[in-house]
Amino acid sequence: MEVENLLYDKDCTCPICKNQFTTKKVRTRSLRIENREDDFNVIYKNINPNYYYIWVCPKCGYSSTEKEFENINKNQATILQQSIGVKWNERSFSGVRTFHEAEESYKMALLVAQILKKSKAYTGGICLRLAWLYREAKSPKEEEFLNYALNFFQNAYQTERLDAAGLDEVTLAYLNGELNRRLGRQREAIKWYSVALDHPDIKTKRHIQLKAREQWRLAREQYGHEKDEAN
Template sequence: MSDNQLAPLYDKHETCALCKSTFTSKKIRSRFIKLDHTDTDLCPYYKDEEISPLLYFVKVCPKCGYSYSDHFGTYFPEGTRDAIENLVSAKWVPHNYGEERTVQQAIQTYKLALYCATLKKEKAIVLASLLIRLAWLYRKAENIKEERRFLELAVEKFNESYLEAYYSNTDMTEIRVMYLLGELNRRLGNYDKAVAHFSKVVDQQNSTLEKKVVDMAREQWYTTRDLMKKEQEEEAPNVES
């Protein structure tokens, strides 16, 4: 079957880990995912933004409201299942997010997943991955205030995940987390912290296979140093001769 006959989106069958009901969630066929470029904090842009994996990262059970990503663990720590059932499912108005999504609908699914992840006591890296993607969606929606808010929250969780040193079942590694801590702090104007994290990445250039991340860190280190210098010059008092 040719691409012309295939739809970019297809229904993937899911089984809710909370209520065990089955449902479908949209997924994009890989052949249709055409990356155009990425921002320096790894935010992806696609040739067709309507066919963006970011929109379908979160699955939402239409029956009980449990929302999650593939990064979530299968284990529910003691008491967390009851917490989600009482605080999410008991208040859930059946809603189907299993169709094509807009950016605003995707944002709603991320917020649901963040709430579920918090109640489920997921690892910090799981929450960080949701928070940075949510910031990216707000960037695409040109909502600078909310983008910044979620970047700040992402920094907190990436810091926690770096201390936990736990990245299983995610697309993150220690060196990527260090890089993102540098880049997110740079974007937030925390230049000293940014430089410190970029330096840590560059220091690992001989012990990592992720050479592209090292190159990005080196480039952003120079960029940040220039920004710091410019900021210092602007803050320096003008002394008349």
């Protein structure tokens, strides 16, 4: 099936400049899961929905996730107009996106998040999805953005109300473990998996409980191999 047939146009109004534009969204009924990775990346046949996760206003450059797109006040709008809008070269992200257009959309969303001092959990989520894009492209930048995501997430766990970001402590503790494991930090991974498994809410997250146990054993095994090789 052609990519165009898996997408539809969503009408949007930019909360910054009031420009009306369209952005592509994926028809969920057309998605077919091929694989689920342990850091929550879902791989689909025929299309990668992450290409269209960020909405970008073609006129002023304002970029955000759909959920956060209208979550902006007048003061923030003024700040973005002065910092991004005056430098932005108008261009459209409304068609079928290339890898480089998807990459740019995430980098713009990260810039906006930085300027507006968005939550660490939100910013970490954007970094993680960008890392997934780089993974698909087999780019070495994957590790760089996994690192960024991990730093944001670990700080978020300690300092933020996670429910406001659509996360919970059990899931984020597990994810911190998995990102540490993928980055070769097995001792830290074991610690974070244990945080998830020892959390009082773990029994309400059965799928996370099972996955955390499995990955805890894997990290212990990998850590043992590292110690053997060091001796």
